[in-house]
Amino acid sequence: MPKVLISDKMDPKAAEIFRQRGVEVDEITGKTPAELIAMVGEYDGLAIRSSTKVTKEVLAAATNLKVVGRAGIGVDNVDIPSASAKGVVVMNTPFGNSITTAEHAIALMFALARQLPEADASTQAGKWEKNRFMGVELTSKTLGLIGAGNIGSIVADRAHGLKMKVVAFDPFLSPERAIEIGVEKVELDDLLARADFITLHTPLTDQTRNILSAENLAKTKKGVRIINCARGGLIDEVALKAGLDSGHIGGAALDVFVEEPAKASPLFGTPNFVSTPHLGASTSEAQVNVAIQVAEQMADFLVSGGVTNALNMPSLSAEEAPRLKPYMALAEKLGSLVGQLTHGAIGRISIHSEGAAAELNQKPIVSAVLAGFLRTQTDTVNMVNAPVLAKERGMEVREVRTEREGDYHTLLRVSVKTDAGERSVAGTLFGDQAPRLVELFGIKVEADLAGHMLYVVNDDAPGFIGRIGTTLGEAGVNIGTFHLGRRDAGGEAVLLLSVDEPVTAELIANVRALPGVRTVMALRF
């Protein structure tokens, strides 16, 4: 039974779903990195929010880990390259807390417009400072969105209801989408110059880090109010403090900080500064959503191989998984066969799906071919890291589909281009389930690729089969299956034998010494 650790505070629905789906679950929150490292080895899955840092060190200690599930959106607390290199799938729940976070941004915008936290503190202190607090209306003001994805577009929708004009800076926003969500797409400098309120909704990347730098803050309209419910690090906090102190910035509300937990920011106590402790996603509705989603996604993956919302692997629905599974087994075997039979650098690998195979999601099939191929070069490859490793090794990966059926109702062909030319192998599924090799380097064969095998290329001549049978018999090696194919009578022939025990170097030497033998190799599947 797979075992999952929930290491951050999560709605109880998550544990309930794991148990219902046959996944054992421990909930242990608040552990130090060292404590997490000591315990993570026993788990197949790790369910987290933003507190648990899934570092390279944690991943190195996670010897059984297959999946990290983020109940939320941001995955900047997960070392995704290290997870991919280790073959660990990383998934998030990209929509479960979007509305809640957008609402928090709107709440902070109101808090700034009417100085609600300061007015509340003063009133509860018995001061009744009615003349001290003078707010601004939101109606007719310009809201500048930096990032107009899921959350940014919900903020835009709510802002329209408040009769605000919305301008957006997002290099990846298409003009059509901008029209659809009712925003004016602008350049950053234009936004900075025009916005009365600015709200940030981008991930933290090398391009967005410090997007509100001292220089850019200086380009804003005097009195601008700024809200950040996305990630600390998008705003230069020192420059923000200076802008608030000088009065150029009329107010700032941060839900997220460069250092979290933020316990001693120089911004604390600054007039017109409002803060919350990373509460963007903290509503009961959002927490139930993300807990249910993450548990279902992780259970799907651990129990039936379905992949949803993975950041480092193609999606594969739990419904698709059973249909794709035999294809992935075939793809991995074909990849492994060409990997074992090919020597030297590979310039290009092509994966051609024909007939029924062409109707399927190709990404998992391609990943499986690459994993099978690269497993002959490295032990650490799997479906997650295979495309990355192939790229690192300079391999060009081509995907071709032909929906028309050829000789077989379904066929996968894997071709590799090396210095010696292009060679290909092809396989089908018998009864839509059992993988079978049907072509090997242009020669028709029909073989099951399983266990220990002996591959022989020889001259097609009478008596050869008897001689090889005798050689194996004398070595005490039992033959399981025997598959033959030949290019033409008297020409090149191939022989694929499955044997019950590993093929020894001595046996290979004995077979190689037989008359007419051109190539002998041991294969393992």
Ligand SMILES: NC(=O)c1ccc[n+]([C@@H]2O[C@H](COP(=O)([O-])OP(=O)(O)OC[C@H]3O[C@@H](n4cnc5c(N)ncnc54)[C@H](O)[C@@H]3O)[C@@H](O)[C@H]2O)c1
């Ligand atoms: N405070 C919280 O509790 C909380 C809750 C949920 C999400 N978040 C954070 O909010 C952020 C946005 O979430 P989302 O769901 O809207 O993500 P999203 O991926 O749907 O949208 C992000 C948008 O940023 C845009 N973008 C990327 N690079 C950009 C750049 N250089 N300049 C301008 N725009 C750029 C993208 O094109 C995209 O449209 C994430 O970082 C997420 O972690 C915070």
Ligand SMILES: O=C(O)[C@H](O)COP(=O)(O)O
């Ligand atoms: O990216 C997110 O989903 C938010 O930052 C929420 O983080 P949390 O789950 O720690 O509240």
